[in-house]
Amino acid sequence: MNPLTARELIVNFLKEDLGITGDWSSLPLKGRRLKGVLIAKEEFILCGAPFFEETVKTLDSDAAFNWKFKEGERVKRGIICEVEADGNALLSAERTALNILQRLSGVATKTREFVEILKGSPVKLLDTRKTTPGLRVFEKYATKVGGALNHRLGLFDAVMVKDNHIKAYGGLREAVISVKEQIPITMKIEVEVESKEELKEALSVIDMIDIVMLDNWEIGEVGRAVEELKRAKPSLLVELSGGVDEEKLERVKELPIDFVSTSKVITGARWVDVSLEVVEVDDNERP
Numbered sequence: 001m002n003p004l005t006a007r008e009l010i011v012n013f014l015k016e017d018l019g020i021t022g023d024w025s026s027l028p029l030k031g032r033r034l035k036g037v038l039i040a041k042e043e044f045i046l047c048g049a050p051f052f053e054e055t056v057k058t059l060d061s062d063a064a065f066n067w068k069f070k071e072g073e074r075v076k077r078g079i080i081c082e083v084e085a086d087g088n089a090l091l092s093a094e095r096t097a098l099n100i101l102q103r104l105s106g107v108a109t110k111t112r113e114f115v116e117i118l119k120g121s122p123v124k125l126l127d128t129r130k131t132t133p134g135l136r137v138f139e140k141y142a143t144k145v146g147g148a149l150n151h152r153l154g155l156f157d158a159v160m161v162k163d164n165h166i167k168a169y170g171g172l173r174e175a176v177i178s179v180k181e182q183i184p185i186t187m188k189i190e191v192e193v194e195s196k197e198e199l200k201e202a203l204s205v206i207d208m209i210d211i212v213m214l215d216n217w218e219i220g221e222v223g224r225a226v227e228e229l230k231r232a233k234p235s236l237l238v239e240l241s242g243g244v245d246e247e248k249l250e251r252v253k254e255l256p257i258d259f260v261s262t263s264k265v266i267t268g269a270r271w272v273d274v275s276l277e278v279v280e281v282d283d284n285e286r287p
Helices: 003-018 049-059 087-117 136-146 163-169 172-180 196-204 219-232 246-252
Strands: 033-040 064-067 078-086 124-126 159-161 189-193 211-215 237-241 259-261 274-282
Touching: 003 049, 003 087, 003 136, 033 087, 049 064, 049 078, 049 087, 078 087, 087 124, 087 136, 087 246, 087 274, 159 172, 163 172, 172 189, 172 196, 189 196, 196 219, 211 219, 219 237, 219 246
Parallel strands: 124 259, 159 189, 189 211, 211 237, 237 259
Antiparallel strands: 033 078, 033 274, 064 078
């Protein structure tokens, strides 16, 4: 992730909490050093440690951290990090930093559960654009830490012709041709196919398509559809989507597809339980 993007988002998150005046509850602690520990109340996949640090360091560039686990590792209950920082900075940043860490670790943990189900299968897991407004780059970072691959980051980096586009353009074929004329030559086109009729349309412009998403298809119909698509264009990639949960994933991993995408790794993730506790106060003010 671009560090400038991460920093800009974190600054805005802090501004939301600190407002114009800052943290009145912690202001008298400015200049006094606090030592604290991050405590995991459960096991989870650690994700967001760099952003936790950046949040605190935005208010105190001299803050120091000692992580007991690496990003992407499964943590155990207990102390996962030791931190030392200016008292006002640490307690002012506490909630924002924890919010990021708890949310992203939850997404990474949920993603890892899905990835484990696909273990041994050539099918790769993709995330989606169903993300929390303002948190997309962080949540997509978390799915990667969890082991998934990112689908497009936004509307700007790839074409995806969906059902409403097909209706608006008057058909799948018309949509693909119209879009192809406008986009840069390096940009890929993905088409969402919901029926056998749309599959036929996709095959008629298959030379313009890079990825076909079979959306909400019956599992038993997928193999035949993939065979037709790959016969027409061997380099074509096929993605399956629609109602993908843990149970369906068990059936999907045996299919001849390249990718399976689901929003559940983000929308179905819960926050993990982590707290920050101050363990030592340095009463000697520093210049």
